[in-house]
Amino acid sequence: MxxxxxxxxxxxxxxxxxxxxxxxxxxxxxxxxxxxxxxxxxxxxxxxxxxxxxxxxxxxxxxxxxxxxxxxxxxxxxxxxxxxxxxxxxxxxxxxxxxxxxxxxxxxxxxxxxxxxxxxxxxxxxxxxxxxxxxxxxxxxxxxxxxxxxxxxxxxxxxxxxxxxxxxxxxxxTVRATPGTGAVVALGDSITDGWQSSTGLDRRWPDYLARRLRANDSTAIKGVANEGISGNKVLADGAGQSALNRLGRDVLSHPGVRTVFLFEGVNDIKAHSNVTAQDMIAGYREIIGRTHAAGKCVVGATILPFKGWRQWDAEAEAVRREINQFIRTSGEFDAVADFDRALRSPYDPERMLAYFDGGDHLHPNDKGMQAMADSVAIDSLTCHRRAA
Known part of the structure; x- marks a missing residue:
């Protein structure tokens, strides 16, 4: 035993x-x-x-x-x-x-x-x-x-x-769990991977989400898989395969998954590789379509502000805002987690609030990670879909 x-x-x-x-x-x-x-x-x-x-x-x-x-x-x-x-x-x-x-x-x-x-x-x-x-x-x-x-x-x-x-x-x-038990997979980049959180203390935002799920008797979603890769992009390979190319292996292959939590895009935007908001939206739509075809829900998370990071400029900010508008209003996601609103400064919405900033103006600290997890509506992690 x-x-x-x-x-x-x-x-x-x-x-x-x-x-x-x-x-x-x-x-x-x-x-x-x-x-x-x-x-x-x-x-x-x-x-x-x-x-x-x-x-x-x-x-x-x-x-x-x-x-x-x-x-x-x-x-x-x-x-x-x-x-x-x-x-x-x-x-x-x-x-x-x-x-x-x-x-x-x-x-x-x-x-x-x-x-x-x-x-x-x-x-x-x-x-x-x-x-x-x-x-x-x-x-x-x-x-x-x-x-x-x-x-x-x-x-x-x-x-x-x-x-x-x-x-x-x-x-x-994996484990064998009682009937009805499900899992959520966080598909993301270095913020999901936990950079700037405390090493060894399980303070990435998916860890905080797992604690909330464990304490909540109203949900059968109990498993959390963190599939973040530092530097990862939605559209292009580089730091690991792109989200599009690794979706099958890193996400859809796991048993018991009910919901995919999509929180990626800042690396595509800040790379200044001429990626447009429409390019990103097309990538999101492919992930949504493939995930829905597998009978799973998709929660879309808005991209955090990153003014102060060395690659920020007004052009990248405009793309970020257009993408976030799509995530919030398109209705194509089953639910939305508005991480942008949870962490942005009320004095300058292009910046992360200093209290949540890990120091580089891109990655949240432990408090920011917890605030992200706390902003997720637990009931948003459950929807009813069947594989196509």
Missing amino acids: FASAAVSPVPVVSPAGLHEVVTWGASAHRVGDAISDRSYRLIVRTSAAGTGVRIRLSNAFGDRPLTFGSAYAGIRKEGAALVPGSNRRLTFGGDRSVTVAAGETVHSDLLPGRLAAAAALVISLHVAQAGGPATGHAMAMQTSYTTSGDHAAEEGAAGWSEPTGSWYYLDAV
Whole structure:
């Protein structure tokens, strides 16, 4: 079983009545070079509670097969140390090791036992054979650990000498949850990824939203997957694949997703690449259409003001305002979260209010992140759609 703080007896619910829901996610992109005989101890925070834990490992950006020699799931005590007795082996089709082809992902078998919401889950991986590009998530805003050799089974911290601010290979964790339980996926850039929030304290705006959902008994939306990538754009690849190109893998592939929360566009605008508001609206419409075709709702979030950032100018501001007007008034989204109004200065609406500014005039601080999450109407995360 998992740690006592995260474990309770499995409820008497027919397995047939349970369904799989994403409880944690992080967007995959290239994170340097893959290394053989390397272990990773990855710290993640769950959202939805459930049984039957399953992880997804990604070699999406690899150019050759990648072999995991072992994988374990446990509960964090502190640092790299686990709660004694919590570390349990994961298997893949009954085997302890698994090889993932270039460009592919693999799911573990279900791990019996109950995992609580807001648990500090630790996934420990040993990469036995690797080379070429590594797949992961560079800006985790969370300290994980890495080391040479196979230390995945160890619960102590002694073998884990090297901290890392990235997650490697792991891109999703799911649980089996009670009927009706759903999830929301935040598709975004560095603001969603959490830049300027406090490292290791889970103060990204999707984290604050997950806390609100956990405390609200009126909603069945309990899972939150953060699919933000720093520097990401809606229309063009660069810092990771564009939102359009990664929508299927990073968002629609997750089980139990009811709603996609679309909060991207500032990087397209401030790049001065001649992107117009109509270009952006066309990109939004494609995301809306594909998401609706999959039977999921779409919440559109307005783009935050960024006057004071080095790339701001009146032309970019005009595009931002036109896009925000579309988000607010078009009726094409199932709901709107007006982050712009929540964080802008009443004295200069082209700027973020100083109280919420992380210091660079683009990224909110912890208070700004919380204000964004608090501005979301919980009932807006639920609509009724069927896949086309």
